[in-house]
Amino acid sequence: MADQRFQAFVLATCDVVYCMSPDWREMRFLSGKEFIADTTQPSGTWLERYIHPDDQRQVMATIDQAIRNKSMFELEHRMIRADGTLGWTFSRAIPLVDDDGAIVEWFGTAKDVTERKRTEQELRESDRRKDELIAVLAHELRNPLSPLINAVQLLRRTANDAATHNQALAMIERQTLSIAKLVDDLMEMARVTSGQLRLQREQVALADVVARSVETTSALIDQRRHRVSVTLPSQTLEVCADAARLQQILVNLLNNAAKYTDDGGRIDLIVSREGDHAVIRVRDTGIGIEPELMPRLFQPFTQSPYSVGRSRGGLGIGLSLVRRLVELHGGTIEARSEVGTGSEFTVKLPACDSSTATDEDAHPQPSSQNATHSLRVLVVDDDIDGARSLAMLLEGNGHAVTLAHDGATALRLAPEFQPHIALVDIGLPELDGYELARRLRADRRLQTVGLVAITGYGHADDSIRSYEAGYDQHLVKPVKFDSLEEILARAAQRLSPK
Numbered sequence: 001m002a003d004q005r006f007q008a009f010v011l012a013t014c015d016v017v018y019c020m021s022p023d024w025r026e027m028r029f030l031s032g033k034e035f036i037a038d039t040t041q042p043s044g045t046w047l048e049r050y051i052h053p054d055d056q057r058q059v060m061a062t063i064d065q066a067i068r069n070k071s072m073f074e075l076e077h078r079m080i081r082a083d084g085t086l087g088w089t090f091s092r093a094i095p096l097v098d099d100d101g102a103i104v105e106w107f108g109t110a111k112d113v114t115e116r117k118r119t120e121q122e123l124r125e126s127d128r129r130k131d132e133l134i135a136v137l138a139h140e141l142r143n144p145l146s147p148l149i150n151a152v153q154l155l156r157r158t159a160n161d162a163a164t165h166n167q168a169l170a171m172i173e174r175q176t177l178s179i180a181k182l183v184d185d186l187m188e189m190a191r192v193t194s195g196q197l198r199l200q201r202e203q204v205a206l207a208d209v210v211a212r213s214v215e216t217t218s219a220l221i222d223q224r225r226h227r228v229s230v231t232l233p234s235q236t237l238e239v240c241a242d243a244a245r246l247q248q249i250l251v252n253l254l255n256n257a258a259k260y261t262d263d264g265g266r267i268d269l270i271v272s273r274e275g276d277h278a279v280i281r282v283r284d285t286g287i288g289i290e291p292e293l294m295p296r297l298f299q300p301f302t303q304s305p306y307s308v309g310r311s312r313g314g315l316g317i318g319l320s321l322v323r324r325l326v327e328l329h330g331g332t333i334e335a336r337s338e339v340g341t342g343s344e345f346t347v348k349l350p351a352c353d354s355s356t357a358t359d360e361d362a363h364p365q366p367s368s369q370n371a372t373h374s375l376r377v378l379v380v381d382d383d384i385d386g387a388r389s390l391a392m393l394l395e396g397n398g399h400a401v402t403l404a405h406d407g408a409t410a411l412r413l414a415p416e417f418q419p420h421i422a423l424v425d426i427g428l429p430e431l432d433g434y435e436l437a438r439r440l441r442a443d444r445r446l447q448t449v450g451l452v453a454i455t456g457y458g459h460a461d462d463s464i465r466s467y468e469a470g471y472d473q474h475l476v477k478p479v480k481f482d483s484l485e486e487i488l489a490r491a492a493q494r495l496s497p498k
Helices: 002-013 046-050 053-069 114-157 162-193 206-223 243-259 291-296 318-328 384-396 407-417 433-442 460-469 481-495
Strands: 016-020 027-032 073-080 086-097 103-112 202-205 227-231 238-241 266-274 277-284 332-338 342-352 376-380 400-404 421-425 450-455 473-476
Touching: 046 053, 046 073, 053 073, 053 086, 086 114, 114 162, 162 318, 202 206, 202 243, 206 227, 206 243, 206 266, 206 277, 238 243, 243 266, 243 277, 243 318, 243 342, 318 332, 376 384, 376 407, 384 400, 384 481, 400 407, 407 421, 407 433, 421 433, 421 481, 433 450, 433 460, 450 460, 450 481, 460 473, 473 481
Parallel strands: 227 266, 376 400, 376 421, 421 450, 450 473
Antiparallel strands: 016 027, 016 103, 073 086, 086 103, 202 238, 238 342, 266 277, 277 342, 332 342
16 A cells, blocks of 8 residues: 555656665666656666766766755756657755765656757747847848938929939839838738638749739839740630639749849749649749758748848748748648759649639639729828828829828817718827727718728728728728729719719
């Protein structure tokens, strides 16, 4: 009965109980779970058998100190587990002394803490990667901010120089689009990793997607003076895919090839059919990928060390996003590379025939109509510059605009102004955009107003909240004015006489 209780005590409180000789040279007793090799018998060679060679010196130094001080031995160290793998244990032992104070034996316990150590390492790695992301994000935001500030100064100092104004405006547009892309990449990654992204599948001809992707990346490719070769199969090759996401995959791969290839390089885009799969290869003559980077190439925020000395920009999100999008399509992606000889990325997607896609899979986009009717537009935003600049654009298109910088003012102005459309920021002070929408909808005088949320909140839950509050559209900042023009054009079309 005593032995059963002791064994139960061991299993309940730790993994192993052991006894050591006074000088720790001999293991006299070892019992418990078999997480350490050969736990069935005491061993005189315990140090060499169980303890990792690199930790043996530290273990003995700690033991010697405990013997000298007749104090508790306590240490975490690596050990060889019963299955032959490397693990971690936390070991603690106390000295048992006789009446004269001499140590007669050490009684100790040991516990397998491998999983905890692994979790701690993962958390440290996660923190390190977050710190790196913040540093890279700060760097990537400073890059476009510098020319933006310079462009503003140019506009102020050259009042009558049309050519300089046009250059400065083009510069502002390029750099703001660059910032918008950084934010979009972050939000896109968040949507994919949280499972909120839904594919809009249709039957897609790869040749069309390839053509659009090459056109999208042509500015960077031309700037770097690269030669691009596109090889397509003789017969039409189609996949059942989200055309926009498929283009996003190819654009990311082409952009990477262009960025990491020195000026005047070559990029090959080869499309072929292999059995039931469509295969897309993007090959370049660039700087290549270091072998140590390959295992984590498709992990978020992974960047080549070359990106510091040979700055290419970006957050290290692109390839991770590409892999997630490929996997959502039921495909695979692989990379091959040698430093200095270029890289090749191979995407395999299930091919489809004409009977695979259905009309229900297609999601045609509404065609854009130019506004033929001047609208009354209420703009509600506490960002004064943002509200005024939007109002100027709307007035330039012939619309009448009233501004409100908080929800209470909007509620006061709306019944008198009777807007056709209200463009409302969600993050308003005191009365937020959700509550403002609910109150506007409750006013019988404003029931026909079209409500459009314009916000920095871009998760799927945010758009659901907008629709539940009464909004007809949910747009994420920065909003392309073309998107707003389409919404206004549809509203104008509804108001036009039949």
